[in-house]
Amino acid sequence: MHIVVCAKQIPDPETPPSAFRIDAASNKVVPAQGIAPVLSQFDGIAAEAALRIKEANAGSKVTVISLGADSAAAAIKQVLAMGADEGVLLNDPAFEDGDSYTTAKTLAAAIKKLGDVDAVFCGRQAADWDMGQVGLLIAEELGWPVSIIAKGVTSGGAGLQVQRVLEDGYENVETPLPAVVTVSNEFGEPRYPKLPQIMAAAKKTVTQWKTEDLGLSAGEVGKAGSRLKLETLSLPPKGGAVELMPGDTPAEQAAALVAKLRADKIL
Amino acid sequence: MPRNILVVGELAGGQPSSTTLELLSGAAGLAEGGTVSVTLLGTGATAAAAGCAGATTAYANDDAGYDTFNGERWLTALTAACDQASPDVILIGQTTAGREIGPRLAHRRGSAVAMDCTSIVAEGGAIKAQRPAYGGNALATYAFATSPAVATVRAKSWDAVPGAAPSSTVALPGAGESRTNVTGKEQVVAEGLQLQDAKVVISGGRGLGSAEAFSVVEDLAAAIGKDKAAVGASRAAVDLGWYPPSQQVGLTGKVVTPDVYFAVAISGASQHMAGCSGSKVIVAINRDADANIFGFAKYGIVGDYKTVVPAIIEELKK
Numbered sequence: 118m119h120i121v122v123c124a125k126q127i128p129d130p131e132t133p134p135s136a137f138r139i140d141a142a143s144n145k146v147v148p149a150q151g152i153a154p155v156l157s158q159f160d161g162i163a164a165e166a167a168l169r170i171k172e173a174n175a176g177s178k179v180t181v182i183s184l185g186a187d188s189a190a191a192a193i194k195q196v197l198a199m200g201a202d203e204g205v206l207l208n209d210p211a212f213e214d215g216d217s218y219t220t221a222k223t224l225a226a227a228i229k230k231l232g233d234v235d236a237v238f239c240g241r242q243a244a245d246w247d248m249g250q251v252g253l254l255i256a257e258e259l260g261w262p263v264s265i266i267a268k269g270v271t272s273g274g275a276g277l278q279v280q281r282v283l284e285d286g287y288e289n290v291e292t293p294l295p296a297v298v299t300v301s302n303e304f305g306e307p308r309y310p311k312l313p314q315i316m317a318a319a320k321k322t323v324t325q326w327k328t329e330d331l332g333l334s335a336g337e338v339g340k341a342g343s344r345l346k347l348e349t350l351s352l353p354p355k356g357g358a359v360e361l362m363p364g365d366t367p368a369e370q371a372a373a374l375v376a377k378l379r380a381d382k383i384l
Numbered sequence: 385m386p387r388n389i390l391v392v393g394e395l396a397g398g399q400p401s402s403t404t405l406e407l408l409s410g411a412a413g414l415a416e417g418g419t420v421s422v423t424l425l426g427t428g429a430t431a432a433a434a435g436c437a438g439a440t441t442a443y444a445n446d447d448a449g450y451d452t453f454n455g456e457r458w459l460t461a462l463t464a465a466c467d468q469a470s471p472d473v474i475l476i477g478q479t480t481a482g483r484e485i486g487p488r489l490a491h492r493r494g495s496a497v498a499m500d501c502t503s504i505v506a507e508g509g510a511i512k513a514q515r516p517a518y519g520g521n522a523l524a525t526y527a528f529a530t531s532p533a534v535a536t537v538r539a540k541s542w543d544a545v546p547g548a549a550p551s552s553t554v555a556l557p558g559a560g561e562s563r564t565n566v567t568g569k570e571q572v573v574a575e576g577l578q579l580q581d582a583k584v585v586i587s588g589g590r591g592l593g594s595a596e597a598f599s600v601v602e603d604l605a606a607a608i609g610k611d612k613a614a615v616g617a618s619r620a621a622v623d624l625g626w627y628p629p630s631q632q633v634g635l636t637g638k639v640v641t642p643d644v645y646f647a648v649a650i651s652g653a654s655q656h657m658a659g660c661s662g663s664k665v666i667v668a669i670n671r672d673a674d675a676n677i678f679g680f681a682k683y684g685i686v687g688d689y690k691t692v693v694p695a696i697i698e699e700l701k702k
Contacts, residue, residue, distance in 0.1 A: 128518070130519055130654075130655065133676075134521055134654060134679075137518065137521045137522075146518060217487070241636070244519065245517070245518055247499075247516075247635060248499045248500075250486065250487035250497065250499060253484060253487040253491075254487050254488075257487070257491040262456070263455070263564075275565075283480050285571055285572065285573050285630065286571040286572040286573065286630070287569070287570050287572070288566050288569040288570070289567045289569070289570075290564050290566050290567070291564065291565045292563065292564045292565075293563055296564075301636065302636060303629055343529065344528065344530040345496040345526050345527075346526060346528070347524060347525075347526055348512070348527050350517070350523070350524050351522065351523050352521070352522060353516065353520065353521075353523045359668065359679070359681045360682060360684065361683075361684045361685070361686060362683060366695075367685075367688075367691040367694075370687060370692065370695070371685070371698070372699050374667065374685060374696060374699075375696065375699040377683055378644060378665070378667075378683075383644050383664065383665055384584070384644060384700075
């Protein structure tokens, strides 16, 4: 089975809010000093899901694709070090500042170019914009079935067996191949590559494709092709200052708190 | 500018869900003289359409084949509704169904969706969708270059309002084919009051230190009342296996909007705050006076939960 993992490099979501800055002129997040961008955590989990299927099915292959600038090669190398076989970076200034639609359209074009793909695994959402739609839109672009927010995925039956997380549990879904699956944190932690694997991945060549390599035109990718236009990106309004409960002992503080909540008629 | 709004409704216990009623209320404000329609799919849909206050037309089908959500079956029916209602705006709840329907329906209508919105307004004749990004560290506002403007909307973004029942109901096609097939379901539901229904939510975080420590949090819920208070957990606590995933509050868990939210030993990571920032009052209990949670809380106690929470329980007994 040939599985494609879509991987995105994002600003570290663990960046402390105090170091989070927005450049109002460009509507972009200013990279925090000294904090390197990371592989979106859900994409690492999607890679883990793909690698487990590869290991259970002899002759399988995993290709990792990322749409991003030069720095996104690091996200690809990380998934290669985990055990993926090949990496493709979709790197072209024309791809920049797109929306979920152009991102999915570009990724889908690369998947079509690969040609022999049986399944595409994505994280349930990128941990920066949190839209959770690229996997679904890749499926629509390719005309494939899709199962989202998986806590488990195995090969078998008609194709793939997916456990989809619901608000009150989970359901078992069977999907034929080719198919798209998005994977959630309930799946479990991704593996940590060991040093020899990191060294081996560093030596691997990452294929680079541009707009024309994918049979697309500059007007249908990136900002030019996007359907959703980001107008403003701003810091959310802060709540009022916290009122700390007075008192020298927990009992006094608790009494002050309960009095406040009762006075507000909310308890 | 008059615009036609289509609300993708969902059923809960044979009635339009609370989110559906909220979306209808929001739709009334955006229509500006255009039509408001609603879709309902599954057993009892036609009867439940009468409860869709504010919609003029309901598109419904009672086929039990719609009861278990299946994206492809629903999309066929929703496409039929769109063909008839010609919506300029499609509103969908940010639910299990909505997370899948939003992007797929938008794509099939040649347009785009803004996911998990907290505000949709008409501004200068155009629809603007606002939503948190970067785990709640930022607020993004979008315009649509294509029509219809599709948005999934977070629960409680609007208040439901009374209104007239739909004057007509149009039958949608019955459930058709789907390539994906649901073969079974495992329900994992916490006993008693559900998180989203609770007037008071008390959540524990990594700072509790152990699974056993959640008993202190549960004791506080019991002291407030089992009919009023439910217990939640941060993703960190859930990932450590201290509390069930069904009780996770946050961006990828449940979004709760209680009257009062107690954050016990929770640092206040932005992805957690995305799940509780709509609470009327947040009370933070944390040893670290610099914890991010104090930036969101109305009331705070800097102290060890091990002594503070029992003291609150004692005080409530008075």
